[in-house]
Amino acid sequence: MFNSVTCSLTVHCNEKDTNILLKFKQRATDPSEVLSSWFPNSDCCQWRGVICDNITGRVLELSLPCHTIPSHVTALGEIDDKSHCLTGELNLSLLELEYLSYLNLSNNDFKFLQFNSMGSRGKSTNLHYLDLSHNYDIIVHNLHWISNLSSLQYLNLGGVHIHKEIDWLQSVALLPSLLELHLRGCQLETMYPFLQYANFTSLQLLNLARNDFVSELPSWLFNLSCHISHIDLSENQIHGELPEKFPNLRSIKSLVFSHNYLKGLLPNWLGQLEQLQILDLSSNFFSGPIPSCLGNLSSLIQLVLNSNQLNGNLPKDLSQLLNLETLLVAENSLSGTVSERNLLSFSNLKHLSLNSPILVFDFDPEWTPPYQLQAVEFGNVRDKLPEWLFTQSSLTHLSIVDSTASFEPLEKFWNFSKQLDYFYLVNNTINGDISNVLLSPKLVWLVSNNLRGGMPRLSPEVVVLCLYNNSLSGPISPLLCNKMSNQSNLIHLDMGYNHLSGDLTDCWNDWKSLVHVDLGYNNLRGKIPHSMSFLSNLRFLFLESNNLFGEVPVSLKNCQNLWILDIGHNNFSGDIPNWLQQSVKGLKLRSNQFSGQIPARLCQLHSLMVMDFASNGLSGAIPNCLHNITAMLSSDASTRRVGFVINLPIFSIEIICSITMLIKGNELEYFNLMNVIDLSENNLSDVLHLRYDNYGTMVPDVHASVRYFISRPEGCVIGDI
Helix, strand or coil: CCCCCCCEEEECCCHHHHHHHHHHHHHHCCCCCCCCCCCCCHHHHHHCCCCCCCCCCEEEEEHHHHHHHCCCEEEEECCCCCCCCCCCEEHHHHHHHCCCCCCCCCCCCCEEEECCCHHHHHCCCCCCCCECCCCCCEECCCCCHHHHHHCCCECCCCCCCCCCCCCCHHHHCCCCCCCCCCCCCCCCCCCCCCCCCCCCCCCCCCEEECCEEECCCCCCHHHHCCCCCCECCCCCCCEEEECCCCCCCCCCCCCECCCEEEEEEEHHHHHHCCCEEEECCCCCCCEEEECCCHHHHCCCCCCCCCCCCCEECCCHHHHCCCCCCCEEEECCCCEEEEEEHHHHHCCCCEEEEECEEEECCCCCCCCCCCCCCCCCEEECCCCEECCCHHHCCCCCCEEECCCCCCCHHHHHCCCCCHHHCCCEEECCCCEEEECCEEEEECEEEECCCEEEEECCCCHHHHHHHHCCCCCEEEEHHHHHHCCCCCCCCCCCCCCCEEEECCCCCCCCHHCCCEEEECCCEEEEEEECCCCHHCCCCCCCCECCCCCEEEEHHHHHCCCCCCCCCCCCCCCECCCCCCCCCCCCCCEECCCCCCEEEHHHHHHHCCCCCCEEEEEEEECCCCCCCCHHHHHHHCCCCHHHEEEEEECCCCCCCECCCCCCCEECEEEEEEEECEEEECCCCCCCCCCEEEEEECCEEEEECCCCCCEEEEEEEEEEEEEEC
């Protein structure tokens, strides 16, 4: 008999690798203690995010991405909360890990990027994957270190600011093994339009979307290696025409040039891209007919050509695209007739968009489609909505615009809307009474449809309700005072430009989720009720052009997130509110009966960009501290938008709002919130002049004699993300 002895060999982390990782930890800030397991005299192979070779103990992978969950409501331009993410200095000494093949530090909050000396020592030749994306505060001033990563196959610097003077193309083109290059939203400016070739020998995916390119479509793009399968240049300012000759794109599967300034005819070589699955040329200036040769693209899944200047009929050859799931051709100048013959072969269709002023809808009312759509957009429907629409039980997104079609029977139509999540009707001639209608989609955007009657009923599921510019009448209390079975989720309420009457009601206690309230341009009377002070999430309050009166209640100071207060063109009286919070960006009190002096406390509202107190009974001197309002001195006013984003599980909605201003006797709306001070038509004993300082910035000069200054305001719009 033999005695058996079992030996266990434990491999520990290499000491040199341990020291490099500890150096990284030392220079990073770790608010959530992600690196709490990283301490000296312990095995780094057991540390969080670290993977080692189980034979040599050398570090192979480091993966520490930060996971964020978008807030339900975020300010426009605001990124997700990263207070728990790694921050501080990102030191590239990590690239001295000789056997490191995978490095992912994406979506953190690093502020600085420090370089190491690895270039001179020839390290990091094993790195295959590098992702530093969505570290928005990093500015890369040097890309020379990239060329040392000779084995790199995947590079993602999306959202990282790459300085405009960097020769980015030359740096990344030196990587012989690179398969995927993601430089989305890097503020790149140079596109190298006259360069014929870029030395990408293996590249399969190129993402340059959302940059600052103002350039011709570059030649090198169409001379890439035959391996290229995905190109995304969307959301830039690239102009010019697609080349006439067939480019080297035989393996291309996705070609996205949307939201640029491209023009000309769509070339016939598009029909030769046999492997193409996604073609998105939307939001450009392409003209002429849709080429029939696109029907040859048997692999095509998405065809997106909306928002161009295309004309002619919808080609019958498109019916050969048996795999098509998305067909978006709205907002062109298509003509002819569209019927079931154009759509009957699309058994996989999920998204359809048809909208042209001269396109005729002529569907057999008995026809049942072979598909079940998830989203449909119709526009300029003249006679009757296609009857087959009501067979679409999977439909969640419905958009109908600019149509004179009959929506009768209305009861059937409103009942059908209950299955929707996204319900968008703009500029139609519905002419219906909605007093007894129950609205339940998460987004209800019913604008300029001549809807009549009193308030509809509302499901607790509704998040956005916009009934702007209709013919609704009566009080708002049936909507606001009707008790719901569950708590309301309403964030956006817009019933401006109707014929609503009565008071503001005192039932706001149950609507605490509201961020935006617009009841402007109605016939409402009375005072601002106390219950409005319970709207702790309120950022926008528009009550302009009604018959409201009394003082602005001090209780509104409980709305500590208020950004814009617009109560112009009413009969409010008393003093200018002096309890406003630091968050206020716009304050419009024009054409009321306010009296007294302008409170000096306004000078402490450093975010204030609009101050319109014109046509009141104000007296006394203009505070000489107005130059302390730092937002008034900002030079980026032409790009500022004030709004918010609602993030839902199924879609996100961006809502941009500001203040309508009176300019030369006309009320105008713009899409950028500018610096505005208007103190005209009061009894002030001093006057305000805004002058330019030596740097071209507009600043107040209380010793001069110009009366007031007005600049561009904006309106309120909605957009999908």
